[in-house]
Amino acid sequence: MRTLAKTRSEFYYFQSIMTRWMDNDVYGHVNNVVYYSWFDTVVNQFLIVNQALDIQAGPVIGLVVETQCSYFSSVSFPEAITVGLAVTHIGNSSVRYELAIFKNDQDYATAQGHFVHVYVDRNTRRPTPLPEPLRNILQTILG
Template sequence: MSSRSPVVQRADFKVLRPMQTRWMDNDHYGHVNNVAYYSYFDSAVNGYLMEATSSDTRELSAIGIVAETSCRFVKEISFPDLLHIGLRLEKLGNSSVIYELAVFRGADTEASAIGRFVHVYVDAKTRRPVPIPPVIRSALEKL
């Protein structure tokens, strides 16, 4: 049995969000620094939710708080690469959702990075867990 993970393909994702690398994303080694990937993931998830719900999700009574993130780096990306961030669901629970994300450089069919992003929905005032709002759940079910 191989210890290598299967290759993640662009075709595995129904939703691809465009993202442009920025000059400041590069580090001293000439490639995008690891911290920038988390910004791409956050922007892709929240951009999708706002577009799919036609609402400003920051104004809902329940908000998604990031509880966990991870990223596996496969191939370098750099400025000025145009990226596409693939977005799909690993699990949709009552008050949380786990996203699988992938970074695709240009027209590449194989991912440059694979990520995981967990949102837990909490009451905007008390910060206590609550069910995922129906408008958000509806958008998530399309993934």
């Protein structure tokens, strides 16, 4: 079954990113691992800016346990991209984020995917319920 590209209207938070020369690979387009870096950057930026996660000293941390990405067209330096973010599932200790990469002002994703965070106790690394402030901010982008 073919995956269809999502549109900007399916996302609730957006972050602009400028591609860098070093993002291109020898084939002249952004290497696939960079897309995962953009996903990780946008999720954590959203959580930090909204004071939902203290990456230095908070009692819980999010571990990525699953990732996926589908590619529809390539991105190359120097293009501006926008990453769209939405939450599609909030569990007791886990969250599924959906993300999409949009080139310039295009409405359809050039790539899209997801990743799942499991929140664990910083010291024991055992799953722990989502703190209420984190749960509350995630609900603002729940689709």
